[in-house]
Amino acid sequence: MAEPATATQAAAPAVSLLKDELDIVIPTIRNLDFLEMWRPFFQPYHLIIVQDGDPSKTIKVPEGFDYELYNRNDINRILGPKASCISFKDSACRCFGYMVSKKKYIFTIDDDCFYLGFCYYGQKLNPLIVLMGDLDTLVQICVAKDPSGKAINALEQHIKNLLSPSTPFFFNTLYDPFREGADFVRGYPFSLREGVPTAASHGLWLNIPDYDAPTQLVKPLERNTRYVDAVLTIPKGTLFPMCGMNLAFNRELIGPAMYFGLMGDGQPIGRYDDMWAGWCTKVICDHLGLGVKTGLPYIFHSKASNPFVNLRKEYKGIYWQEEIIPFFQQAVLPKDCTTVQKCYIELAKQVKEKLSKVDPYFDKLADAMVTWIEAWDELNPTGPVPNGKAA
Numbered sequence: 001m002a003e004p005a006t007a008t009q010a011a012a013p014a015v016s017l018l019k020d021e022l023d024i025v026i027p028t029i030r031n032l033d034f035l036e037m038w039r040p041f042f043q044p045y046h047l048i049i050v051q052d053g054d055p056s057k058t059i060k061v062p063e064g065f066d067y068e069l070y071n072r073n074d075i076n077r078i079l080g081p082k083a084s085c086i087s088f089k090d091s092a093c094r095c096f097g098y099m100v101s102k103k104k105y106i107f108t109i110d111d112d113c114f115y116l117g118f119c120y121y122g123q124k125l126n127p128l129i130v131l132m133g134d135l136d137t138l139v140q141i142c143v144a145k146d147p148s149g150k151a152i153n154a155l156e157q158h159i160k161n162l163l164s165p166s167t168p169f170f171f172n173t174l175y176d177p178f179r180e181g182a183d184f185v186r187g188y189p190f191s192l193r194e195g196v197p198t199a200a201s202h203g204l205w206l207n208i209p210d211y212d213a214p215t216q217l218v219k220p221l222e223r224n225t226r227y228v229d230a231v232l233t234i235p236k237g238t239l240f241p242m243c244g245m246n247l248a249f250n251r252e253l254i255g256p257a258m259y260f261g262l263m264g265d266g267q268p269i270g271r272y273d274d275m276w277a278g279w280c281t282k283v284i285c286d287h288l289g290l291g292v293k294t295g296l297p298y299i300f301h302s303k304a305s306n307p308f309v310n311l312r313k314e315y316k317g318i319y320w321q322e323e324i325i326p327f328f329q330q331a332v333l334p335k336d337c338t339t340v341q342k343c344y345i346e347l348a349k350q351v352k353e354k355l356s357k358v359d360p361y362f363d364k365l366a367d368a369m370v371t372w373i374e375a376w377d378e379l380n381p382t383g384p385v386p387n388g389k390a391a
């Protein structure tokens, strides 16, 4: 077989898992040159690009990718008045991509995230190489290799996470028991070893960590260089700060809960889109007996957004969350909430009842949560379609 021309091509996976069952959703206000670095991994998949901001701006997508692109005009045309639930000028707009997708799985990634490799594993990557090195040099240095020498593929790791069970009811101290070379440790109840279906896989980030604005302000130069080779199930009853930068989920299991809220333009808050979705998702996963994992894969997060702008977007969320988190920790869903939609509508009801006192914003958000489910069900009819034809 001819030698691959470049290291990037050498990284190309032999098989693209779930090629026809997974969409990659990218929110963007930038150009999409970052796709060149991901080409060996993403080219076999269908992309759903959600263009935020000015719809008259043309977003250039590199040649050779199979994609659909939606801007604000498209969202308004497709959803009509229900488009009011989709944020504008915030990465929260990405959830429109989850709604229009027809696939079982979603992987969402920001346009300033790259893949990387063992170059971090126990050694510091020289930032100069990152800045000076051309794409191939960087890939040569950073393409991860597993013990067999195969390039590690972030998307593949997410798929492995989603296709193997989670263990939310009892913590396995050797981490992911379904990973090759690991298992349940002594004392782990056999009655729980089957695990539960995995709804979401939350990946992490090297270089620029997903810090909030105050932390970013006091630690402007901090870079995350610690590559922890582990995947953990987040225990039942425990919430977590879900970051939308490097996230995959089973759309059929938990899709309707992945609403990224009302953020950005015209809203009193921003950059809490993924957090809101994560809290709702975890409460519903716990109720329905589904699992959420966090850890591998890492991506290389290259751009630090402006901490002062971020502070302006986040500051209300920083003190509201001291009331929001206890709300989610105490949220109880009735037994008859047997679907994600029913759980979500019930959560919206409780948001309206219990959080509107925090700020009238939550009254609006609760209504938007209901609109989201109505729009979701309109675009994703599951029961018999009107005039009797099966869906």
Ligand SMILES: O=c1ccn([C@@H]2O[C@H](COP(=O)(O)OP(=O)(O)O[C@H]3O[C@@H](CO)[C@H](O)[C@H]3O)[C@@H](O)[C@H]2O)c(=O)[nH]1
Binding pocket: 026, 027, 028, 029, 030, 051, 052, 053, 088, 089, 090, 091, 092, 093, 109, 110, 111, 112, 210, 243, 244, 245, 264, 270, 271, 272, 273, 274, 303, 304, 305
């Ligand atoms: O108005 C906007 C701003 C950005 N985007 C797209 O969203 C992602 C993330 O944007 P960016 O990388 O600039 O911001 P970060 O601070 O690094 O993002 C983190 O905070 C979360 C914001 O909610 C986000 O999920 C985290 O990754 C990029 O693809 C931008 O192009 C947008 O669509 N609209």
Ligand SMILES: [Mn+2]
Binding pocket: 110, 112, 301, 302, 303, 304, 305
């Ligand atoms: Mn970013």
